[in-house]
Amino acid sequence: MVDEQGFAAYPAPAKLNLFLHIVGRRQDGYHLLQSVFQLIDMHDTIYLRLRRDGQIVHHNPLPGVPAELDLTVRAARLLQPKGSDWGVDIRVDKRLPMGGGVGGGSSDAATVLLALNQLWQLQHSRVDLMALGLSLGADVPFFIFGQNAFVEGIGEIMTPIETPPRYFVVLHPQVHVSTPEIFKDPLLTRNSPSIKVGDLEGAVTRNDLQACAVRKYPEIAEQLNLLQQFGDARMTGSGSCIFVEMPSQAAANTVLCGLLESINGFAVQTLNRHPLYEYAK
């Protein structure tokens, strides 16, 4: 678990939004959504090493993200008790597409909160960590919750749901979708009917953000067309990643192998629980 430099490895898994409906808007302009968040086995790895000088040091900042703005560093700062001599060295092995709608940054932050809560012996409850996480991003509480969930509000209301094991092909069109721009689109559907968790089975679902993303980014439309030959392909979150269900891991791999080399994709399997689920009580 601990490497020769003293770093321990912690996984930060991705999610897919199996659907995403916009059902209203708050006074502050934030949109109210309903979505099923599904954990998948594609992940970043966060390496952490304890320090006792109170410093939080990021050893390999991501291109275009200064260390102080990285969600891992922000999560550690948020958790660090005032005046504490607990510190940490951070390294991130980034595998998840950034700004791809698979929640990579949020999951990195959640993993840091879960791991440091233990390493720094803080004993915050899961609920407290979720509340702290929400100030870093709307998806962070879900990863701390650690179970597949029907998610409402702006991401803070969660009902655990059982989802069957499934396989997906996930493609990453090489475009950066601006989340605020999509939410500002005058053509965005903002009044999808609200559904109840008990009515999920058999409900007709979609991603309401997808139509706006497809209009603005032809690369997403092209790759959606490509995946649609295999099933009900759709976008996750505010994009740009898209996904389609496959009957098996082998079938997902076969589809990936048949794609042009210029297309970036992954074959993934669902997770039942976050790998660090037991880190919070």
Ligand SMILES: C[C@@](CO)(OP(=O)(O)O)[C@H](O)COP(=O)(O)OP(=O)(O)OC[C@H]1O[C@@H](n2ccc(N)nc2=O)[C@H](O)[C@@H]1O
């Ligand atoms: C829609 C989701 C679903 O998972 O997309 P992804 O981030 O995964 O793609 C998330 O909830 C995204 O939430 P979050 O990650 O906090 O979005 P941000 O980039 O911080 O939001 C940027 C801007 O989008 C708008 N915004 C965001 C979320 C929301 N529920 N309503 C909004 O209106 C706000 O104007 C906000 O300032």
Ligand SMILES: Nc1ncnc2c1ncn2[C@@H]1O[C@H](COP(=O)(O)OP(=O)(O)O)[C@@H](O)[C@H]1O
């Ligand atoms: N550790 C991190 N990993 C990814 N993105 C980060 C991280 N820290 C800060 N960010 C910023 O957050 C933005 C959104 O990241 P990400 O979570 O990957 O997108 P999404 O929510 O669409 O999945 C990035 O474009 C980047 O500027």
